[in-house]
Amino acid sequence: MKVNRKSAIGVGALIAGSMVLLGGCAGGSTDGGDSGGDSADSTPITVWVDIERKPALEGVAKSFTEETGVEVKLVTKDFATVDQDFISQVPTGKGPDVIVSPHDKLGSYVAAGVVAPLELGDVADGFAESSIQAMTYDGKVYGVPYSIENVALVRNTDLVAEPATTYDEVIANGTAAGTEYKFLVGLSPEQGDPYHLYPLQTSFGSQVFAQNADGSYDASQLVLGDEAGIAFADWLATQGAAGSNVINANIDGDRAREFFLAGQSPYYLTGPWNIPAISEAGINYAIDPLPSAGGQEAKPFIGVNGFFLSSKSTNALAATNFIVNYLSTEDAQLALYEVGGRPPALTAAYETAAAENPDVKAFGQIGQTGAPMPAIPEMGAVWSDWGNAELQIIKGEGGEPATIWTTAATNIQGKI
Amino acid sequence: MATADQETVKPTGTAGGSSLNRWGDDPLFTPKKRLTSGGLIALLFKVILLGIIDAVAILAVYILIGKGDWIAAGVLVIVVALVNFIYLRPGLLPGKYLTPGLFFLAIFQIFVIIYTGYIAFTNAGDAHNSTKEDAIAQIIRTSQDRVPDSPSYTVQVFKQGDQFGMLVAEPGGDLSFGTNEQPLESVNAAPDGWDQLNLNQIIRFQDQVLDLNVQVTDDVNDGTLRTSDGQNAYVFVSSLAYDEAADTFTNTQTGQVYVDDGEGNFRAEDGATLTPGWRVVIGWDNFASVFTNEQIRDPLLRVTVWTFAFAALSTLVCFAFGLFLAIVLNHPTLRGKRIYRILVILPYAFPAYLTGLVWAGMLNQEFGYINEVLLGGASIPWLADPWLARFSVIFVNMWLGYGYMFLVCTGALQSLPDDIVEAGKMDGASAWRIFRSIKMPLLFVAVAPLLIATFAYNFNNFGVIYMLTRGNPRFTDTTLDVGATDIMITMVYKVAFGGGGGRDLGLASALSILIFIIVTVVAIVSFRQTKALEDIN
Numbered sequence: 001m002k003v004n005r006k007s008a009i010g011v012g013a014l015i016a017g018s019m020v021l022l023g024g025c026a027g028g029s030t031d032g033g034d035s036g037g038d039s040a041d042s043t044p045i046t047v048w049v050d051i052e053r054k055p056a057l058e059g060v061a062k063s064f065t066e067e068t069g070v071e072v073k074l075v076t077k078d079f080a081t082v083d084q085d086f087i088s089q090v091p092t093g094k095g096p097d098v099i100v101s102p103h104d105k106l107g108s109y110v111a112a113g114v115v116a117p118l119e120l121g122d123v124a125d126g127f128a129e130s131s132i133q134a135m136t137y138d139g140k141v142y143g144v145p146y147s148i149e150n151v152a153l154v155r156n157t158d159l160v161a162e163p164a165t166t167y168d169e170v171i172a173n174g175t176a177a178g179t180e181y182k183f184l185v186g187l188s189p190e191q192g193d194p195y196h197l198y199p200l201q202t203s204f205g206s207q208v209f210a211q212n213a214d215g216s217y218d219a220s221q222l223v224l225g226d227e228a229g230i231a232f233a234d235w236l237a238t239q240g241a242a243g244s245n246v247i248n249a250n251i252d253g254d255r256a257r258e259f260f261l262a263g264q265s266p267y268y269l270t271g272p273w274n275i276p277a278i279s280e281a282g283i284n285y286a287i288d289p290l291p292s293a294g295g296q297e298a299k300p301f302i303g304v305n306g307f308f309l310s311s312k313s314t315n316a317l318a319a320t321n322f323i324v325n326y327l328s329t330e331d332a333q334l335a336l337y338e339v340g341g342r343p344p345a346l347t348a349a350y351e352t353a354a355a356e357n358p359d360v361k362a363f364g365q366i367g368q369t370g371a372p373m374p375a376i377p378e379m380g381a382v383w384s385d386w387g388n389a390e391l392q393i394i395k396g397e398g399g400e401p402a403t404i405w406t407t408a409a410t411n412i413q414g415k416i
Numbered sequence: 417m418a419t420a421d422q423e424t425v426k427p428t429g430t431a432g433g434s435s436l437n438r439w440g441d442d443p444l445f446t447p448k449k450r451l452t453s454g455g456l457i458a459l460l461f462k463v464i465l466l467g468i469i470d471a472v473a474i475l476a477v478y479i480l481i482g483k484g485d486w487i488a489a490g491v492l493v494i495v496v497a498l499v500n501f502i503y504l505r506p507g508l509l510p511g512k513y514l515t516p517g518l519f520f521l522a523i524f525q526i527f528v529i530i531y532t533g534y535i536a537f538t539n540a541g542d543a544h545n546s547t548k549e550d551a552i553a554q555i556i557r558t559s560q561d562r563v564p565d566s567p568s569y570t571v572q573v574f575k576q577g578d579q580f581g582m583l584v585a586e587p588g589g590d591l592s593f594g595t596n597e598q599p600l601e602s603v604n605a606a607p608d609g610w611d612q613l614n615l616n617q618i619i620r621f622q623d624q625v626l627d628l629n630v631q632v633t634d635d636v637n638d639g640t641l642r643t644s645d646g647q648n649a650y651v652f653v654s655s656l657a658y659d660e661a662a663d664t665f666t667n668t669q670t671g672q673v674y675v676d677d678g679e680g681n682f683r684a685e686d687g688a689t690l691t692p693g694w695r696v697v698i699g700w701d702n703f704a705s706v707f708t709n710e711q712i713r714d715p716l717l718r719v720t721v722w723t724f725a726f727a728a729l730s731t732l733v734c735f736a737f738g739l740f741l742a743i744v745l746n747h748p749t750l751r752g753k754r755i756y757r758i759l760v761i762l763p764y765a766f767p768a769y770l771t772g773l774v775w776a777g778m779l780n781q782e783f784g785y786i787n788e789v790l791l792g793g794a795s796i797p798w799l800a801d802p803w804l805a806r807f808s809v810i811f812v813n814m815w816l817g818y819g820y821m822f823l824v825c826t827g828a829l830q831s832l833p834d835d836i837v838e839a840g841k842m843d844g845a846s847a848w849r850i851f852r853s854i855k856m857p858l859l860f861v862a863v864a865p866l867l868i869a870t871f872a873y874n875f876n877n878f879g880v881i882y883m884l885t886r887g888n889p890r891f892t893d894t895t896l897d898v899g900a901t902d903i904m905i906t907m908v909y910k911v912a913f914g915g916g917g918g919r920d921l922g923l924a925s926a927l928s929i930l931i932f933i934i935v936t937v938v939a940i941v942s943f944r945q946t947k948a949l950e951d952i953n
Contacts, residue, residue: 043619069619090546091546091550111691113550116554119644138558189799190886190888250783317626317644324645377543384897407892
C-alpha cells in the first residue's frame with residue numbers, strides 16, 4: 001500500500017508538471033498566432049480599458065467593425081497599474097494596440113518609447129484647446145482626448161444661499177452657517193495633496209512650472225519656489241494647525257466627503273467624481289467657481305483622459321483609424337460622458353452635455369481657466385516633495401513656511 | 417499486485433537486477449520489484465502523461481524555433497529528454513520523486529534569482545525599456561514633424577504588383593500620383609495598371625501603406641506625404657536623419673550628431689540624449705551607485721539600520737508576548753481556555769493588508785479611534801511623528817504576529833516532558849528557575865529556527881509597512897522618496913515602481929540582491945548558532 005501511495009504522489013506531481021508545461025505552451029502558441037496574423041484581413045485591435053468605460057466603447061467598436069471589418073477587442077484592466085503594465089508589455093509585443101489613460105502618464109510613455117505620435121489633422125480643431133495641449137508632449141500629439149476633469153467648489157445651498165468669490169468670503173459664510181467645519185478639502189495625513197490645494201496656490205500667482213505663451217508648461221523652468229510660492233506657503237501656515245485650522249491634513253478624502261454628506265460643512269473643494277454621491281445623499285448643492293485666496297484667479301489643474309496608440313501595434317493603421325476617426329465623434333464622446341460624468345473634451349459633445357446638465361457646464365467652465373497637469377516623468381517625485389512641504393506647513397512643523405517651501409523647491413530642482 | 421509488477425518489470429529486462437545492485441546493501445529495500453513500478457494503471461498514466469508532455473514540448477520547440485529563440489528551445493529539449501529518460505528508465509527511483517520538485521525549484525527559485533541578477537547589471541527601467549532596434553524605430557517615428565500650416569490631403573492608395581502608390585487630391589482640386597520612388601506628379605486619374613485598394617485591403621497591407629513615403633517635390637527637404645489611416649495624408653519633414661552605417665542620428669537643422677554612448681542612449685557631445693533609450697548591460701554601475709551616490713547611500717544606510725531594528729524588535733515583541741500568553745493560557749487550572757485561545761489567534765487570522773489599513777484609520781491623529789475614544793480626544797501624532805510612527809509599526813506588527821508565536825509556543829510547551837519539570841520541582845527549584853533553566857532552553861530548541869524565519873520574514877515585511885504608513889513620515893533631507901518607517905523592501909519597491917523619474921528596475925534589482933545577501937548571511941549565522949542550542953537535547 002505504501003508503494004502505491006508513493007507512486008500516486010509521483011503521478012500527481014507528473015500531472016502538475018505537465019499542466020505547467022501545457023499552460024506555458026498554450027500562452028506561447030497564442031502568441032505565435034498573433035504575430036503571424038499580419039496577412040489576415042481581420043487582425044483585431046486590442047484596447048485596454050477600465051471596467052467603467054468598457055460599455056461606452058462597445059457601441060463605437062461595433063460600428064467600427066461593421067464599417068471596416070476589423071474586430072475590436074476590449075480588454076478590461078486594473079487601472080491602478082495599467083500604465084506600468086503597458087510600459088513593460090509593449091516592448092515584448094504583448095501589449096495592446098490602444099490604451100485608455102490619463103494624460104499625466106504620457107511623459108513616462110514617451111520616455112519609454114511605447115506610444116506613437118498621431119496626426120489628428122482637422123479633427124484636432126474640434127477639441128478644447130487645453131485637452132489637445134494635454135495630449136501633446138515635446139511638440140507631438142500622442143492621443144485623442146475624451147474627457148476633462150478638474151476640481152470646483154461644491155456648496156450646500158441649504159446652508160449658504162449665495163456664491164462667494166474669495167476664500168475669505170467662503171470662510172465668513174462658513175462661520176455664519178454655524179456648521180462644524182467652515183470649508184472642507186480632502187488631504188492626506190501622510191502626503192498632503194498639492195492637487196487639491198493647487199487652485200488656492202495659483203490664486204497667489206504661484207505655479208509649478210512656467211507657462212509658455214500658448215498656455216502649455218515649460219517643464220524646464222521650475223517656478224515653484226518663487227516669491228508667489230512663498231506668499232502661498234506663508235498663507236497656508238495661517239490656515240493650518242498653527243492658525244485657523246481650516247485646512248486640516250487629518251481630514252482625508254473619505255472623511256471630507258463623509259462630513260459634507262452629513263451637512264457638517266457648507267463648502268467642499270472636490271471634483272466631479274464625488275458629485276454622484278452628493279446628489280444621491282439628497283444634498284441640495286451648487287457648483288461655484290474656485291475661491292481666490294491670494295487675489296488672483298484660482299486656476300485648477302486639469303486632468304485629461306485619452307486614447308493612445310502603442311508604438312509596437314501590429315495593426316497600427318486600423319487602430320489609428322479607430323482612434324482618430326471613430327473615437328473623436330460626438331456620439332462616442334457622449335457615450336463616454338454618459339458613463340463617466342466628466343465634461344467631454346470634444347467641444348460639440350461638451351455643449352450637448354452642458355445643455356442638459358448644469359454640473360457638467362459648471363465644471364467645464366472652471367476647467368477652461370486651468371492648464372493640464374504637467375506630464376513629465378519626474379512628476380511623481382515632484383508631487384512627493386511638494387505635498388510633503390505643504391503637509392509640514394499645514395501641521396506647523398519643521399520651521400518657517402518659507403524655508404520649508406524653498407527647500408522643497410530646491411530638492412525638486414535637483415531631481416529634474 | 418505481483419502480476420502487475422512482473423508485467424511492467426519483465427519486458428524492460430534488467431530492471432530488477434539493476435535496482436538490486438543499487439540498493440542491494442540496504443536490507444530495508446530488499447523488495448525492490450515493488451518499488452520500481454506502481455502497476456498497470458500507473459504505467460498507463462506514465463505513458464499518457466509523458467506523451468502529453470512530449471507533445472506539448474514539441475509544439476513549444478516548434479514555436480520557439482519559429483521565433484528564433486534557439487537557447488530556450490535547446491534548454492527545453494534537454495529538460496524534456498531528461499524527464500523522459502528518468503521516467504522511462506527502470507530504477508532511478510529517487511530521481512523520479514525529485515524531478516518535479518527540482519523542476520519547480522528551477523522555475524520558481526533559480527531562474528528568478530538568475531534573472532534578477534542579470535537585470536541588476538543592466539540599465540533596465542522606464543527610460544531604457546526595449547531593444548536598440550525598437551529605440552531607433554521610435555526615434556525615427558517621433559522625429560517626423562508635420563510641416564507647419566500644411567494642408568491635409570485626401571488620398572487613395574493604389575497597388576501594382578508589390579508596388580504601392582498614392583493618388584492625392586490637392587486642395588485646389590487637382591490630382592497627383594506618387595510612389596516611394598517617384599515624387600508627386602500631376603495626373604488626371606490613377607495610371608493604368610494600378611488597382612485602388614479598399615479599406616480591407618489597406619488594412620491587410622498596412623505595413624506597406626504605412627511605409628509609403630511620397631516626396632512632394634524632387635527635393636526631399638520639401639517633405640514627404642505619409643498617411644496613417646489610408647484616407648488622409650500630411651506633409652512631414654524629418655528633423656533627425658539616421659545613418660545606418662555610422663549608427664548615428666544627425667539633426668537636419670542644427671547638424672548636431674548623436675552617437676551611441678554605450679550606455680543605452682544616443683548622445684550628442686553636449687550631453688543631450690534622444691528618447692527613448694534601450695536596455696544594455698552596464699556592469700557594476702547599479703551596485704556602484706548604491707554606494708557612491710549619496711542621494712541613495714545615505715537614505716539606504718538609515719533604512720538598513722531601521723530594517724534590522726524593525727525585524728529584530730518585531731520578532732522579539734511578538735515572541736515575548738506570544739510566549740507570555742502561551743504560558744498564562746497553558747495554566748492547568750484556567751477555565752475557558754479554548755475561548756481565550758480562539759480570541760488570541762483571531763488577529764493572526766485577518767489578512768495583514770486589511771489590518772494595516774484598519775489600523776492606519778484607527779491611528780489617525782484627530783479622527784482615529786485610539787485618540788478620539790480610547791484616549792479621550794488626545795492629539796497624539798501616531799503615524800506623523802517619526803519615532804511614534806516606528807513604534808506604531810512595530811506595535812501593529814506585534815498585533816499581527818503574536819498569534820502565531822502563541823500557537824507555536826503553546827505547542828512547544830505542551831510537548832515538554834513533565835518528568836523533567838517534576839525533577840526540577842523535587843530538587844526544590846522555584847517556578848522562575850524552572851522556567852528559566854528548564855523550559856526556556858527546551859523551548860528554544862523547537863522555536864529558534866522559527867524565530868530566525870520570523871526575522872527573515874519581517875526583514876521583508878512589505879505588507880504591514882506599505883499598508884500602514886507607506887514608509888512615511890518622509891525624510892525631509894533626501895530627494896529619494898523614502899521615509900522614517902521605510903524598510904529595505906519598500907525602498908526597493910519605491911525605486912522600482914515609485915515616482916522619481918520613472919521606474920529603475922536595474923537599480924531595484926541591485927538593491928534586492930544586496931538584501932538577498934544580507935538575509936542569507938543573517939540566516940547562515942543564526943542557524944549556526946541554533947546548532948549550539950540543539951546540543952541541549
